[in-house]
Amino acid sequence: MLTILSKDSMTVTREQDVVPCRNRVKEVAVKIGMGIVNQTKLITAASELARNMLRYANGGQVVIEVVSKGRESGVRLTFADKGPGIADINLAMQDGYSTGKSLGLGLPGTKRLVNEFDLKSIVGQGTTITILKWKNG
Amino acid sequence: MEKIPILRMGSFLLVTIQVDLYDRLALTLETDLINMVHKTGARGVLIDISAVSIVDSFMGRILGNIASMTRVLDAETVVVGMQPAVAITLIELGLSLSGVYTALDVERGMSLLQTKLGPNDELVDDDADDTE
Numbered sequence: 444m445l446t447i448l449s450k451d452s453m454t455v456t457r458e459q460d461v462v463p464c465r466n467r468v469k470e471v472a473v474k475i476g477m478g479i480v481n482q483t484k485l486i487t488a489a490s491e492l493a494r495n496m497l498r499y500a501n502g503g504q505v506v507i508e509v510v511s512k513g514r515e516s517g518v519r520l521t522f523a524d525k526g527p528g529i530a531d532i533n534l535a536m537q538d539g540y541s542t543g544k545s546l547g548l549g550l551p552g553t554k555r556l557v558n559e560f561d562l563k564s565i566v567g568q569g570t571t572i573t574i575l576k577w578k579n580g
Numbered sequence: 581m582e583k584i585p586i587l588r589m590g591s592f593l594l595v596t597i598q599v600d601l602y603d604r605l606a607l608t609l610e611t612d613l614i615n616m617v618h619k620t621g622a623r624g625v626l627i628d629i630s631a632v633s634i635v636d637s638f639m640g641r642i643l644g645n646i647a648s649m650t651r652v653l654d655a656e657t658v659v660v661g662m663q664p665a666v667a668i669t670l671i672e673l674g675l676s677l678s679g680v681y682t683a684l685d686v687e688r689g690m691s692l693l694q695t696k697l698g699p700n701d702e703l704v705d706d707d708a709d710d711t712e
């Protein structure tokens with residue numbers, strides 16, 4: 444069973460919010476004793492998702508949670524926006540697919556960097572992406 | 581507005597990134613560097629990212645852009661000092677940084693540039709900082 448040990452949230456509405464968002468994620472990762480490599484992967488993933496939210500949905504909300512399951516603890520992040528949504532999720536998850544003339548690495552790359560990745564999106568309503576990185580994951 | 585200083589060392593330019601860059605600062609650095617290379621005729625650019633703890637796809641793209649733009653201006657870019665955790669993350673993210681030279685530290689980056697540029701440019705650099 445997953446237990447939520449702490450919960451914090453912030454809004455990301457401007458490009459300048461990305462660095463503070465990364466710092467908040469880093470704080471909790473350090474607090475649970477996550478190693479530097481996993482920390483870096485998690486923060487990079489957070490950075491990608493925060494950027495996507497800004498770029499494609501004009502921003503949104505980030506929830507930062509410390510969770511535990513048995514003896515393992517981890518950080519769970521939820522990025523929720525009320526943007527246009529993603530019509531074809533399979534396509535968006537492909538390496539190299541981008542509607543923003545970019546590298547199309549953000550979503551598939553993020554999935555590789557974390558232990559759990561969940562994307563829910565409804566066209567016209569928004570997108571919610573939840574990622575989880577275990578301390579020793 | 582905040583700016584990242586660009587140092588001139590002989591025929592090279594050295595940029596040390598000390599903070600986690602937010603987008604506008606990174607874009608400003610990109611234009612400033614290109615202008616500097618053009619103005620000074622620098623043959624090499626060293627970007628020291630040893631203090632940078634996160635390189636995401638945006639930052640990676642900026643580094644790639646700088647490398648290809650400086651190449652058009654007949655200069656080479658070397659990214660130096662990437663932290664191991666950053667390197668591991670970049671690979672997993674899928675960012676290959678192809679076309680960007682990398683070196684462990686500034687000194688090795690310099691010698692890499694010198695090898696790339698050949699003996700003539702090495703002389704130019706010699707009077708700048710090689711006094712032994």
Ligand SMILES: Nc1ncnc2c1ncn2[C@@H]1O[C@H](COP(=O)(O)OP(=O)(O)OP(=O)(O)O)[C@@H](O)[C@H]1O
Nearest residue numbers: 495499528535541542543545546547548549550637
């Ligand atoms: N929050 C979102 N709302 C709506 N569409 C999104 C959102 N996030 C991603 N997308 C869509 O999914 C595509 C793929 O996203 P991904 O992050 O993988 O690539 P990118 O942002 O285009 O490029 P990169 O992240 O490499 O700079 C985007 O081009 C965009 O069309």
Ligand SMILES: [Mg+2]
Nearest residue numbers: 491495549550
């Ligand atoms: Mg993206």
